[in-house]
Amino acid sequence: MYLFSMKSAVQSFILFIFCIFLSCSAKNTNRVLLISFDGFRWDYIHRANNLTNFHRMISDGGWAVKGIKNTFLTKTLPNHYTIATGLYEESHGIVGNIMYDPVLNSTFHGWLDKDARDSRWWDNGGEPIWVTNQKQDTQHRSGVLAWPGGLAVVKGVLAYRTESAFDGLTKKERVDKIIEWFTDEYPINLGLYYEEEPDHTGHLFGPDSKEVLSMIFELDSLLGYFFDKLEDNDLLKTTNIILTSDHGMTSTPLDAEHKINLDDYVRVDSYSITSKNPVAGIDIIPASKELEDEVFKNLSRIPHAHVYRTKDIPRQYHYGNNRRIPMIIVEPEEHYWISFNGSAGVLGEHGYNNSLASMHPFFIAMGPDFKPGAKVDTFNNVDIYPLMCTLLGLKPAPNNGSLDVVSQLLIDREGSDSTTFGAYILILLLIALVGGLFSVAACQVHRQHKRQLRSISSFSLLHSFRYSKSDRMPLMSDSSEEEFGDS
Numbered sequence: 001m002y003l004f005s006m007k008s009a010v011q012s013f014i015l016f017i018f019c020i021f022l023s024c025s026a027k028n029t030n031r032v033l034l035i036s037f038d039g040f041r042w043d044y045i046h047r048a049n050n051l052t053n054f055h056r057m058i059s060d061g062g063w064a065v066k067g068i069k070n071t072f073l074t075k076t077l078p079n080h081y082t083i084a085t086g087l088y089e090e091s092h093g094i095v096g097n098i099m100y101d102p103v104l105n106s107t108f109h110g111w112l113d114k115d116a117r118d119s120r121w122w123d124n125g126g127e128p129i130w131v132t133n134q135k136q137d138t139q140h141r142s143g144v145l146a147w148p149g150g151l152a153v154v155k156g157v158l159a160y161r162t163e164s165a166f167d168g169l170t171k172k173e174r175v176d177k178i179i180e181w182f183t184d185e186y187p188i189n190l191g192l193y194y195e196e197e198p199d200h201t202g203h204l205f206g207p208d209s210k211e212v213l214s215m216i217f218e219l220d221s222l223l224g225y226f227f228d229k230l231e232d233n234d235l236l237k238t239t240n241i242i243l244t245s246d247h248g249m250t251s252t253p254l255d256a257e258h259k260i261n262l263d264d265y266v267r268v269d270s271y272s273i274t275s276k277n278p279v280a281g282i283d284i285i286p287a288s289k290e291l292e293d294e295v296f297k298n299l300s301r302i303p304h305a306h307v308y309r310t311k312d313i314p315r316q317y318h319y320g321n322n323r324r325i326p327m328i329i330v331e332p333e334e335h336y337w338i339s340f341n342g343s344a345g346v347l348g349e350h351g352y353n354n355s356l357a358s359m360h361p362f363f364i365a366m367g368p369d370f371k372p373g374a375k376v377d378t379f380n381n382v383d384i385y386p387l388m389c390t391l392l393g394l395k396p397a398p399n400n401g402s403l404d405v406v407s408q409l410l411i412d413r414e415g416s417d418s419t420t421f422g423a424y425i426l427i428l429l430l431i432a433l434v435g436g437l438f439s440v441a442a443c444q445v446h447r448q449h450k451r452q453l454r455s456i457s458s459f460s461l462l463h464s465f466r467y468s469k470s471d472r473m474p475l476m477s478d479s480s481e482e483e484f485g486d487s
């Protein structure tokens with residue numbers, strides 16, 4: 001009985017240790033929520049002291065003090081797809097909000113529902129995080145709310161949950177929707193949330209306007225709403241929240257000094273303009289070398305602008321190796337803007353060179369895997385994809401990003417790895433110790449048992465001797481022996 005209870009105690013203990021062992025070696029299962037506020041310049045968070053929720057994220061998590069460097073063209077659809085895939089625009093193929101593909105012989109308008117769903121535009125070698133997430137783990141589900149590219153099937157995979165940018169939902173209703181996806185019977189473990197502001201207000205009133213400031217406060221309160229909803233649903237502590245944007249914004253005065261009128265340099269009927277303000281992408285359709293030379297020569301006279309043929313675009317732009325890149329690009333200096341066919345300007349623009357600080361978006365992240373109070377100077381937005389893969393325990397698809405800088409925002413994994421290794425050693429020692437104790441105890445019990453047996457058998461011998469001598473009961477065989485004698 002004693003031996004039996006000892007054995008079951010040891011079995012329970014080993015089971016307990018095994019559970020700890022499994023939990024130590026289990027993959028990271030924290031959720032990831034990626035939020036983009038379109039056109040949120042890196043320094044907007046410094047425009048007021050009482051932006052409570054942005055500042056809460058900074059103090060509780062990590063951030064890029066000078067914002068992050070995005071990719072050229074600093075436009076919405078290309079940069080959102082860069083964040084999702086970790087690729088430069090020439091590699092993922094979304095090189096503009098509007099672009100012409102000579103092979104498809106078609107023009108892409110990314111904000112039209114039909115092109116947003118058409119895989120021919122999006123499935124060009126890049127693998128968005130929502131696809132990586134679902135491909136590598138059948139228990140993983142992605143939800144993509146209004147994020148560019150999220151409606152298209154890529155590599156044969158469509159996000160488990162999708163919602164169009166034209167869903168007609170208010171900002172808060174979108175928050176409710178994505179929280180619903182996280183708490184569903186089959187919940188998502190990765191959510192991407194896109195919001196059009198403050199881009200829209202920045203274009204209309206300029207980045208330094210009071211209207212933009214008021215929109216920043218509105219977004220701060222929206223972020224607070226996000227926190228409340230996550231908290232109410234017991235998700236806040238186990239969700240890594242990444243808050244970023246696609247680009248910044250600069251002022252574009254509407255005076256004659258800052259306006260570049262293309263029609264003053266080239267004939268309206270000599271070219272076709274694809275990507276527009278502030279960088280103009282120009283194609284000659286149908287292609288004509290002679291006309292291309294003429295248009296290039298004339299555009300090269302524009303002051304305050306750099307004009308490139310595709311093959312001459314500087315390498316650091318990572319914007320040359322794709323058939324969708326226009327034949328000629330006109331890249332104005334900051335604050336200058338392009339008019340053609342009498343088109344009017346707006347007070348704020350983006351799309352300029354990605355080395356300009358005004359084009360850079362912000363980056364703040366908070367959650368169980370981020371070090372509170374951590375900060376880095378800056379990094380590239382192509383690094384966000386491998387970062388998300390790390391958080392989700394995924395092997396990244398080929399990409400242009402790196403973890404060199406961004407990993408400084410994370411809780412020290414090397415440290416935790418050595419802690420885990422130490423825990424393994426401790427567990428093994430404990431198992432050895434318990435095993436040893438059990439063997440010693442078993443030996444003792446065995447010896448004791450043998451001793452007991454020995455004393456019982458001596459007692460029985462003595463007893464049987466006395467019994468035979470005195471009051472032995474007659475046996476059947478005895479009587480037979482007596483009856484039949486020796487015959």
Ligand SMILES: [Zn+2]
Pocket residue numbers: 039076199200203350
């Ligand atoms: Zn915009």
